[in-house]
Structure formats: structure tokens, C-alpha cells
Amino acid sequence: MIALEALNVTKVYGTGVNAVTAVNDVSFGIRRGEFVALVGPSGSGKTTMLAMLAGLLRPTHGQIVIAGQDVSKMSEAKRTRFRGQYIGFSFQANNLVPFLNALENVELMLRLNGKLNRANKQRASDLLERLGLGDRLKNKPGQLSGGQQQRVAIARALIHEPEVVLADEPTASLDSERAHQVVRTFAELIHEQNRAGIMVTHDLRMCKYVDRVIQMSDGQISRIIADRADILRLAGMAEAADGPMPSTNGKATLAGEPVVLRGI
Numbered sequence: 001m002i003a004l005e006a007l008n009v010t011k012v013y014g015t016g017v018n019a020v021t022a023v024n025d026v027s028f029g030i031r032r033g034e035f036v037a038l039v040g041p042s043g044s045g046k047t048t049m050l051a052m053l054a055g056l057l058r059p060t061h062g063q064i065v066i067a068g069q070d071v072s073k074m075s076e077a078k079r080t081r082f083r084g085q086y087i088g089f090s091f092q093a094n095n096l097v098p099f100l101n102a103l104e105n106v107e108l109m110l111r112l113n114g115k116l117n118r119a120n121k122q123r124a125s126d127l128l129e130r131l132g133l134g135d136r137l138k139n140k141p142g143q144l145s146g147g148q149q150q151r152v153a154i155a156r157a158l159i160h161e162p163e164v165v166l167a168d169e170p171t172a173s174l175d176s177e178r179a180h181q182v183v184r185t186f187a188e189l190i191h192e193q194n195r196a197g198i199m200v201t202h203d204l205r206m207c208k209y210v211d212r213v214i215q216m217s218d219g220q221i222s223r224i225i226a227d228r229a230d231i232l233r234l235a236g237m238a239e240a241a242d243g244p245m246p247s248t249n250g251k252a253t254l255a256g257e258p259v260v261l262r263g264i
């Protein structure tokens with residue numbers, strides 16, 4: 001079952017001579033229970049795509065369909081409500097509430113959705129524990145490292161069990177071991193709870209935890225890697241290079257031709 005669909009989505013920033021086409025006629029779909037990595041060089045349109053999927057940014061053309069509803073056509077108020085219920089996201093700037101501690105930041109999503117009860121409070125602390133923050137529940141964001149803040153943001157994105165979970169560079173400020181732990185847990189939760197997940201990453205090593213890799217370049221999908229062996233080869237090459245590689249510098253040779261996807 002398709003949880004999320006982008007249909008011929010285009011985003012143009014600015015007008016006239018200043019117009020920048022950040023996303024250019026992109027179509028794809030993500031199934032429930034599927035975890036996808038969105039990769040590509042800086043400026044290729046990944047964050048813009050994610051912000052449109054999150055309903056934070058309206059496409060110039062095209063449709064975003066989540067749980068059967070066209071997000072791109074909703075009024076601002078409806079979109080905000082819909083987002084709270086159906087979409088979980090963590091963006092590069094984590095936007096944690098500074099005066100709430102880690103646990104309260106996660107519980108906030110439950111509160112906003114009217115789901116703050118004893119059982120869900122327990123789930124919130126269990127989730128933070130699973131992300132390695134069991135001893136940091138009472139710390140405010142200012143008392144947490146960048147990586148710890150990022151993990152709180154991930155817990156917050158998942159706690160209200162949204163259909164769709166979106167994360168922009170969730171490992172950007174994590175060391176290698178933590179990065180693996182966080183993305184592995186992220187993948188487990190998406191699969192266990194049958195959500196649709198999209199992670200933007202520049203670290204191809206993290207692709208080993210996903211079911212499909214969508215590569216963007218110049219605002220378009222340049223390649224889709226769905227074959228397990230190809231995904232592992234991609235992640236393995238990045239691992240062998242001992243660290244994050246520029247994601248699509250063309251040096252990574254993969255079996256198969258670039259595929260342009262219409263739907264899935």
C-alpha cells in the first residue's frame with residue numbers, strides 16, 4: 001500500500017531572472033513499511049523535496065498525496081492539522097523547544113495530538129532509551145550535545161506513530177558508531193510500525209539500512225537503487241572509503257542503468 005506519493009512535483013523559488021528550479025518534475029511513491037534514502041550532491045533539491053513532502057512548502061506544480069489526501073491543495077490550517085497527525089519529521093535545525101527537557105519535547109507531539117496518556121508517556125521514555133538517551137530524559141536541549149538533540153528530534157518524529165516519517169540528515173552531527181545506531185533503530189521502528197520513512201543523507205554508509213535509494217541531481221531523480229546487493233555495494237564502498245563520501249560524485253559505479261521512476 002502506497003503511503004506517500006509525489007506526482008510531477010516542481011518547486012521554483014523566486015521569479016523572473018532570480019527563479020531557481022530546485023525540484024523539477026519529480027515523481028515517486030513510498031510504500032508503508034518502506035524506508036528510503038534520498039541522496040545527491042548539495043543543492044540537488046533534497047531538502048526542498050522533503051519540505052514539500054512534510055507539507056511545510058507548497059509545490060509550484062504537481063501533487064503530494066499522503067494517506068490518500070492531496071496535501072498540496074490543503075489550506076494552511078488544514079495542512080498544519082494534517083501534518084501533526086500524519087507526518088513526523090526531524091530537520092537539520094532540530095527545533096526542539098528550549099525550555100522543555102528531552103522527554104517533554106517528545107511528549108509534546110503526543111500532547112498536540114491528544115494522545116498524552118500514561119502508556120504513551122512510557123513509550124516516549126522507552127523510545128528515548130532505545131536511542132541511547134535513557135540517562136538524559138530530564139536534560140534541556142541546551143544541556144545536550146548536537147547529536148543527542150538530533151536523537152531527541154528523531155524520537156519526537158516517531159512517537160505519535162505518523163504514517164510518514166521524514167528526516168533531513170539525521171546523522172549530520174553524530175559520530176560513526178552513533179550514526180549507525182540511530183539509523184539502524186530508525187529503520188527497525190519504521191519496519192516494526194509499518195511506517196513509510198524517508199531519510200536525506202550525505203553519508204552513503206547509512207544506505208545499508210534502507211530498502212531503496214533515490215538519488216537526485218539538479219532537481220531530478222537521476223537513479224533509483226532497489227536491488228539489495230547494489231545497495232549493500234554502495235554502502236560498502238562508502239564504508240571502505242572510511243567515512244562519508246560526497247554522495248553522487250559519479251565515482252561510485254553501480255550495476256544497472258539510471259532509472260527514471262513514475263510512481264513506483
Ligand code: ADP
Nearest residue numbers: 013014020022041042043044045046047048049
Ligand atoms: P539540498 O538539500 O540537496 O542541498 P536544497 O533543496 O536545499 O538542496 O536546494 C536546492 C536548490 O534550491 C539550490 O540551488 C538552492 O540554492 C535553492 N534554494 C533552496 N532554498 C531556497 C530558497 N529559500 N530560496 C531560493 N533558492 C533556494
Ligand code: MG
Nearest residue numbers: 046047048168
Ligand atoms: Mg539539504
